[in-house]
Amino acid sequence: MRDEPGAADEIAKLWRTYKDDDSAEARERLILHYSPLVKFVAGRVGAGLPASVDQGDLVSYGFLGLIESVERFDLGREVKFETYAIPRIRGAMLDELRALDWVPRSVRSKARELERAMGKLQSDLRRDPSEEELARELGIDVGDLRDRLDATASMSIVALEELLTVGGEEGDFVSLLDTLPDLTVEQPGSAMEAEETRRALLGAIRSLGEREHMVIALYYFEGFTLSRIGDVLGVTESRVSQIHSKALLGLRTRLADALSGAPPRRR
16 A cells, blocks of 8 residues: 555654554554555455355454554564565455365365366376366366366465465465565565575466466456456456466465475476
């Protein structure tokens, strides 16, 4: 979020007042000022979740992450508060979603089958499989495969947003959303382990096919809706969702290999 001219100085004063004097009023004003971050993150996390997951609940969960971020933010770090807070707001939402266990057991089972099949074919073929190859491995037709991808789409969105904690509870947080540099904000210094994770994430994204890479880039890095991506690609929103889900299957298996030290799966 960008402050209006003059507002940045006022926010800086609020931060100093809160951190120096433990001012409850300054704390509340900071939380109010940054509250739009929660709605922004809730919109991104909730984009593909089932209707049973209330957007208002996501906002409530996210405020817990915002409050914690305000309380723990170190003014000495060369990083903007937004850069620090957004992963923690997102993490608070996902923690609550996992606790609710909102995904049906049958959907989880199908997601595990898909992931195992994707991993096997990546190893056998030394590249990401086509939909036809993946369907054949599962013993189903392409139409049934796409139905499965639709059913697991909401799980996949949460999986991409899920944070990887580096360096313990007090360490840095890295997600696939953090793998492209934001040149408009100051970047924090990264520990060696965080950089290794970041490189693995970048490598996993670069391993995608052209269309899958485009869907991931447009959705997560450019803020396009699935419908708008469909317009760009000339396909339906449902088809974009299926491409997105398949891309994430490949990303997760490649990322798991990279972080475990397994040999890379070549394209």
